[in-house]
Amino acid sequence: MQVTTDMIVGFGLVLALLMSILWGDTEVQRSLASGLIGYLGRSYVISRKEGDGH
Numbered sequence: 001m002q003v004t005t006d007m008i009v010g011f012g013l014v015l016a017l018l019m020s021i022l023w024g025d026t027e028v029q030r031s032l033a034s035g036l037i038g039y040l041g042r043s044y045v046i047s048r049k050e051g052d053g054h
Contacts, residue, residue, distance in 0.1 A: 013036040
């Protein structure tokens with residue numbers, strides 16, 4: 001498996017979301033979850049257009 005920029009950014013967003021859950025900041029949780037869904041959704045659409053997605 002090759003590490004890509006999308007994987008690094010996705011991992012960072014997930015890590016930040018988990019940290020915000022532990023500290024209980026709901027506004028940051030919503031913002032990170034929204035950003036994570038948008039970023040991963042965009043990555044999925046791009047990979048489907050390139051023929052890499054399943």
